[in-house]
Structure formats: structure tokens, C-alpha cells
Amino acid sequence: MMDALLGDAEVCAVARSARPESEAADTLARVAWGVIAEPGDGVAGALIAQLGAEEAMRVALDDSRFALSDRVIGEAQRRWRPRARPRAVSESLHGAQEVRARLLLPGDEEWPESLDDLGDHAPVLLWVRGDASRLITPERVSIVGARAATGYGESVAAEFAGDLAASGTLVVSGGAYGIDGAAHRAALGVGGGTVAFLAGGVDRAYPAGHQQLFERIQASGAMVSELPCGAAPTKWRFLARNRLIAALGMATVVVEAGWRSGSLNTAGHAAALGRPLGSVPGPVTSAASAGCHRLLREYDARCVTSTAEVRELLGLDANGNGGRGGGEGVRIDPDQTRLLDAMSTRTARSSIELARISGLSEERVRALLGLLSLDERVRSDEAGWRLGVA
Incomplete structure (x- = not known):
């Protein structure tokens, strides 16, 4: 060949x-x-x-x-x-x-390196329509949820996406009806950036009802696929596409999802990659939120009820700045998040115990503790390591 x-x-x-x-x-x-x-x-x-x-x-x-x-x-x-x-x-x-689609290959200046975290399952190439530089926006959040969303779900998705996009955070989703569409529209509505990963070729608008939305995304964001032009979306390709949504985002937020929603697949990829995972609670009687409650219970997702809490997942302060209030919007290492989650303000733990709880190697834990102590986010004494300033 x-x-x-x-x-x-x-x-x-x-x-x-x-x-x-x-x-x-x-x-x-x-x-x-x-x-x-x-x-x-x-x-x-x-x-x-x-x-x-x-x-x-x-x-x-x-x-x-x-x-x-x-x-x-x-x-x-x-x-x-x-x-x-x-x-x-x-x-x-x-x-x-x-269709003037651009070809991106690994190593290109605009190739999003976070996709390489997928290892052997990383994409071989990407086809992009729109502004490829959006893919390397410093702050990125994936917002996903049910296609058959309720008014509550769409309202929350729009509030989160609009507030985040207005402060420069890229909103990543899948271009579908429901939560995806609400997130994309809200980001565009405030003049922010958004990226839609498709399960078919970038020359195919799917769902067809989002043709105008996709045109708006191309104008100020990007439509992206690893499939060649002409490729049809299939159930399997939607599931495969979800891993890219999870990998590009620095954190993933599931706004509304049923018990078997495909959004749980995206959440699973985010968890496997060590990305922070947030879930929006809904009424306990709502089947549309059963998947979100499942994430809180089974996936140890963070409960997210406001844009400020989404920014916490991203490692940003309330103004969208990184770290302890600086203006850089620095990305938090997912390993740091895992280590901090394993620590307590009251109970001191050794590096070996923290490695066991966090699932990191002891060498990695020691290196991270050194960095975090410089920032005064952890402290140590004879008993071990704790959260907080001494």
C-alpha cells in the first residue's frame, strides 16, 4: 500500500x-x-x-x-x-x-500534548476545522452530559461554560444535543473558546440539527476528529471519541447523566488518566441525575455546584488564576491532586503510606512533597506529613 x-x-x-x-x-x-x-x-x-x-x-x-x-x-x-x-x-x-480541514500530527506546535497521556491509544493524527491553536489553550475543561437533558441540566451547563469561557478557559465537549450543545453555545455566547470532538469526519455535521452550531464553532473555536473526512459516526466511535474529550480537558465535569449514560464512559477515561473529575448533583428522584450520583458514590468524583468549584478542580482561584492567586493560570499536576487527596490536616502520614493511598510510587510522592512544601501546601514533623501551613 x-x-x-x-x-x-x-x-x-x-x-x-x-x-x-x-x-x-x-x-x-x-x-x-x-x-x-x-x-x-x-x-x-x-x-x-x-x-x-x-x-x-x-x-x-x-x-x-x-x-x-x-x-x-x-x-x-x-x-x-x-x-x-x-x-x-x-x-x-x-x-x-x-473543506479546508487542517492535518495535525504529533510533534506539531499546535498538537495538544495532553492527548499523548493516552499512550498506545493516543490518536495517530487529528483533522481540524477552525482555529487549531485552541487545542493548546492553557486552561481547558471538559463539560459533558446527557443528550436528553432537562432544563436544569442545560442551565447548569450553560452557567458553568459561560463563566469559565469568559475568563479564558477552553470549553471541550462532544457537539451532541443536550448538555454538550448548551456548553458550546454558552462559551460562544461570551466570545470564549470551545472545541467539539466528533465521532465522524469533520466534514459531516452530526447531529444534523447542530449544523449552525458547528459553523459557529468553526468560526471561533475548532471541530476536531481523528477519523478521515467522509467517515460516518457509529456507536463505537462515540465511545472512542470520549477518551479524547477526557484527555484534552485538565478536568472533566459531568453535569447530568442517566445510570447508563455515555458520559460515564468519558468520566471513566478521565479517572483512568488521573484527571480531576467533578459531578453535579441533581434531585435524588431524577433518573436524569442517577449517573452523576453514581459517579459521586463509585468513582470518588468531586461534588460540583458552582463555577468556583469547577475552578478548584482546575487548580484555579475564583478569578481564574493559577495556584495561590497568580495570574498565570498554571495547570496542576494530576499526581499532585491525587497526593493532596490522600492527605489530612489532622492525621500525619509517612511517604510510604501516602504512596499506598494515592497509588503513586514512593519516589514520586517524595518528589511532590518537596515541591508542595515549598509552596507551604503541606507540612512535616516527626509523625509524618499533613496538609496546611505550619
Whole structure:
């Protein structure tokens, strides 16, 4: 497949047009991976990390490189080969060119490094319509929730998103009906930034009823997908898309969600990544808030009832400033959040005990305690470590 692509002068020309500063081979290989592999394919991610995109593509489609007895590789090859068509890669590039979608690759200046926290499941590339620089906004919050939202849920989502966006925080969501739409609209309404991750190609408005909203997002924010133009949204792709929403946000807030809401999937990714997780409570009799209450009970999510409490999740003060009131809006290390959660103002704990409670290594705990003590956020004595100023 790579030889066919590199031998097609027109395809190479389009690839160079999309990425004039990069080698056409690497660009074509990554676009090809976006065509043949589903989002979050860990086997593809591991191959690319080990061999590079171009060589990984050659290996993936070549029986002689791996014994078919290798079950993992064999199964992956059977997934990839039916899609290994040079024409599909060409169509992907031409489709992006038609809608003026920009191709972002890892290492680019505007590539959001927080997505790399996904490891082998990180995206191979991103297609962006709109302002790609929005993806590296210093402060970012993911606001998600039910499609079939109540007026209460949409009101809370709009209040949070509007207040945060007005102070420069990027609002990240999925472009769906309900909570997602309310968050995007509120951010746009105050002239703030917002990013919508899609489960299909960026040339497809889904849901169709949000066509005008997507046009507004493109004008002052960004629509983003790892799927090629023309790709249709599917149930699996919505779930895979959720990991990007969780990874881009410095914290995730679930505003309203039923017991089996897809928003719980996003929350699960945020928790797995060590991102702060907030949940908005609702009436105990409301099925629309059952998932939020489940997060509070089972996922140890923080109860969030105001914009100020969302800013606490992000490590900001009430004015949107970072740390102890400075104006930089510095991101808090998720490991610091985990360690601080494991500490008490009354009970002193050793570094070994804090490592066990937080799930961090003892070496990491000791390093963080040193940093936090400089900021007077923790104190130590003969009994161990506590929160607060001595």
C-alpha cells in the first residue's frame, strides 16, 4: 500500500500540500493509519511507537514480518487489510482539502500534548476545522452530559461554560444535543473558546440539527476528529471519541447523566488518566441525575455546584488564576491532586503510606512533597506529613 501511495504523483502532491514541512511518506502513512485503523487501536499505536508510522504500515500489511501464530498481530491484520486501499487515502486527503480541514500530527506546535497521556491509544493524527491553536489553550475543561437533558441540566451547563469561557478557559465537549450543545453555545455566547470532538469526519455535521452550531464553532473555536473526512459516526466511535474529550480537558465535569449514560464512559477515561473529575448533583428522584450520583458514590468524583468549584478542580482561584492567586493560570499536576487527596490536616502520614493511598510510587510522592512544601501546601514533623501551613 505504501509503495502504491508513494508511486502516485497526485497523492504525494496533495500530501505535500497538506504538510509542506513534512516528508510525504510520513504524512501518507499517518493518513493511511487513520483510514485502516479504528480510533484508539492499541496494537496500531504500539507498532507506530516502536517502528514509526511508515515502517509500521509496511509491517502491518506484510505477512512475512510476523508469524500468523502471533494472535494479536494476526487479528489486527485481519482488521486492517480490508481497508487498505490507496484510493481511500487519496479520498481522505482530497476530502480534507475541499473543506479546508487542517492535518495535525504529533510533534506539531499546535498538537495538544495532553492527548499523548493516552499512550498506545493516543490518536495517530487529528483533522481540524477552525482555529487549531485552541487545542493548546492553557486552561481547558471538559463539560459533558446527557443528550436528553432537562432544563436544569442545560442551565447548569450553560452557567458553568459561560463563566469559565469568559475568563479564558477552553470549553471541550462532544457537539451532541443536550448538555454538550448548551456548553458550546454558552462559551460562544461570551466570545470564549470551545472545541467539539466528533465521532465522524469533520466534514459531516452530526447531529444534523447542530449544523449552525458547528459553523459557529468553526468560526471561533475548532471541530476536531481523528477519523478521515467522509467517515460516518457509529456507536463505537462515540465511545472512542470520549477518551479524547477526557484527555484534552485538565478536568472533566459531568453535569447530568442517566445510570447508563455515555458520559460515564468519558468520566471513566478521565479517572483512568488521573484527571480531576467533578459531578453535579441533581434531585435524588431524577433518573436524569442517577449517573452523576453514581459517579459521586463509585468513582470518588468531586461534588460540583458552582463555577468556583469547577475552578478548584482546575487548580484555579475564583478569578481564574493559577495556584495561590497568580495570574498565570498554571495547570496542576494530576499526581499532585491525587497526593493532596490522600492527605489530612489532622492525621500525619509517612511517604510510604501516602504512596499506598494515592497509588503513586514512593519516589514520586517524595518528589511532590518537596515541591508542595515549598509552596507551604503541606507540612512535616516527626509523625509524618499533613496538609496546611505550619
